[in-house]
Amino acid sequence: MRQFWRSLLDLAFPRACASCGQPPGLDAGHLCWDCVAGLPLIAPPFCSVCGDPAEGVTEAEFVCGWCRDKTPPFERARSAVRYHGAIRDLLHAFKYQGAIHLAPDLGELLEGCVRAHYSDELLDAVCFVPLYPARERERGYNQSRLLAADLARRRGLPLMPRLLSRIRPTATQTRLSAPARAENVRGAFAVADPGWVRGRRLLLVDDVMTTGSTVGECARALRAAGAWRVFVATVARGG
Ligand SMILES: [Zn+2]
Numbered sequence: 258m259r260q261f262w263r264s265l266l267d268l269a270f271p272r273a274c275a276s277c278g279q280p281p282g283l284d285a286g287h288l289c290w291d292c293v294a295g296l297p298l299i300a301p302p303f304c305s306v307c308g309d310p311a312e313g314v315t316e317a318e319f320v321c322g323w324c325r326d327k328t329p330p331f332e333r334a335r336s337a338v339r340y341h342g343a344i345r346d347l348l349h350a351f352k353y354q355g356a357i358h359l360a361p362d363l364g365e366l367l368e369g370c371v372r373a374h375y376s377d378e379l380l381d382a383v384c385f386v387p388l389y390p391a392r393e394r395e396r397g398y399n400q401s402r403l404l405a406a407d408l409a410r411r412r413g414l415p416l417m418p419r420l421l422s423r424i425r426p427t428a429t430q431t432r433l434s435a436p437a438r439a440e441n442v443r444g445a446f447a448v449a450d451p452g453w454v455r456g457r458r459l460l461l462v463d464d465v466m467t468t469g470s471t472v473g474e475c476a477r478a479l480r481a482a483g484a485w486r487v488f489v490a491t492v493a494r495g496g
């Protein structure tokens with residue numbers, strides 16, 4: 258029945274793939290199957306701690322130089338795809354151009370990653386990287402919250418929307434070096450309810466992870482508030 262209505266709607270309002278513009282096909286989301294099949298999914302080998310994919314590494318299990326130098330404040334981080342090509346444009350539209358209708362498509366990618374790397378028994382709740390309130394008002398939404406909400410619903414986990422807050426505005430990380438990124442977000446996050454956080458295992462969601470300084474700073478705040486374990490999941494991995 259759902260397919261019937263979908264095909265009727267497709268006749269009335271022809272849909273186009275958000276990436277290539279072709280009709281996405283029955284039962285597909287806003288991306289056609291070809292574009293989904295062409296996504297640069299992250300496969301091993303990747304760092305067993307931060308999940309960063311590595312070229313030329315042959316061991317199945319390895320820890321990258323960054324994580325060996327300095328243990329990250331999160332236990333593990335994993336991302337669904339590399340921040341390349343079409344997905345880069347989609348995430349940009351999702352984050353800056355109000356393309357929030359892409360949340361289920363991106364959420365499905367994220368959920369595939371979470372399902373592959375974290376068992377449900379490992380997690381008590383889902384939280385996300387918050388925006389500074391003025392920035393969120395200006396944008397009208399927080400893209401990471403939309404992803405976290407979609408994921409929480411798919412996994413049947415509670416979403417903690419007010420657990421983390423950004424207590425000072427920060428410059429966008431895009432054009433900063435790795436040390437400048439870390440400095441930019443230092444002390445930028447606070448935990449609203451340390452009593453609740455204590456002893457919990459949390460999944461922290463963001464759209465893109467590059468150097469890991471933003472999710473790292475959030476994880477540090479959560480751990481300082483007593484969180485037992487913090488796992489990270491993002492749709493894409495830049496670098
Ligand atoms: Zn397409």
Ligand SMILES: [Zn+2]
Pocket residue numbers: 304305306307308309320321322323324325
């Ligand atoms: Zn690593």
